[in-house]
Amino acid sequence: MNTEATSGLTRDALVRAAVRVLDREGVAGLSMRKVAAELDVKAASLYWHVRNKEELLDLLTDALMADAEPPPRRGDWRAQFREYFTAYRRHLLDRRDAAKVIAGRFGLGPNMLRFAEDQLSRLREAGFSDADATMATYLLGTYVQGFVLQEQSPLTAAETTGAGRREVASAVADQLRALPAESFPNLVELAGDLTGPTMDDRFGYGLERILDGLATRLPPA
Amino acid sequence: MNTEATSGLTRDALVRAAVRVLDREGVAGLSMRKVAAELDVKAASLYWHVRNKEELLDLLTDALMADAEPPPRRGDWRAQFREYFTAYRRHLLDRRDAAKVIAGRFGLGPNMLRFAEDQLSRLREAGFSDADATMATYLLGTYVQGFVLQEQSPLTAAETTGAGRREVASAVADQLRALPAESFPNLVELAGDLTGPTMDDRFGYGLERILDGLATRLPPA
DNA sequence: GGAGAGTCCCTAACGGTGTTAGATGGTTGG
DNA sequence: CCAACCATCTAACACCGTTAGGGACTCTCC
16 A cells, blocks of 8 residues: 555655756766665666656756745845845755756756745736746746856856956956957957956846846836 | 968968857857868867967957948938847847857957947047947947846747747747746736747847947937 | 466676777888 | 887677566456
């Protein structure tokens, strides 16, 4: 009757083990064999609980959003969504390689749905049409995931960690300034502007512009 | 003297072979051994020309942009950038798994630089400040790459090919409508709006909102 | 109580992966 | 002609996802 009691492994325990391996070894080191070892079990056993690695990654995707909560409904819609997606970025950054796992995966798990529901509720309350509200959730989600994906790439990761950031940035700046000025006048001249902003700056700028763009879709107060 | 003549392989020929393999087998089937076979050579030989697979992928990233041209400078800045990034999306979609290869890779190759230069030139000409111009190129590039990455994922890929698109969309819609209405009232009610738009619609909407947002940064005419 | 079904993990193996060490033959410069 | 260098080879290592088939255990039913 109680099938869970008889089994040492649960689908759920499997996913939690995968989260631990991901956090410890990164997405490149996340193998079926290591997840199995984390559970003191052999790799082939996992296939009883999961069709294949792809399915495990799908479950993992949603699990990465398990311990996240929508921010409080404070301030106008714009302040709310600024905080919403700033927190979403932080959440992804705090989980190793989270963006790489999520990237290109369609999130229909319970946690993703929970957030979609909450966002839609706030957007409609703010006065957005049904069409605009649905488009806006997709747009904002895509933006954050795409942004963090680049942000977690090896080169930019070095930038993010306070220590190396200035060095990497100025190395890239030098590289740009060394380009032939007759072919790349703007890159040469703007090398400083291109490499100066932090990832926080860049993310904030893009988020504000998207919020600006969405604001134009609201009927005048 | 002429080292290229003595060698059957060039770094360039290697990259072109990788492009062919990618196009034929997708990113999952892109292995050093297959690229080597494409050149009638054994895998270990590639390591004479390239440090490792990662470096090959970096070169491949830039090569995927080799046969792309910025659109003509016709119309105002907004029309130009609409066409610019619509074409960029199309370009990526036309090359199998292009987004997956590019994702999380910092593009400093000659082709990427060529486009960055061109975009900066147009943005400054349109009246954007140096700071805004540099931020805008990053924002737009991030948006398109992130969008196409999701678009080329298995589930949405089925949607894109005209045949299955309506079926997949309505299956997802049914799934949403089947959710408990007391927990997910908005998802249930907006199931149609969420699944109705095509990827073209979604991309266009997001692009227009970003352009709206950027427009607010222009000094009044 | 015993038989059978079902559950859940095992061992063993297959064909693949990226990468390295070291040998080998060909071309070139002195 | 010989030494150096270039470019490729063979062989191997340590992994990977996945499958087939077996064996121990528990539960259900006659």
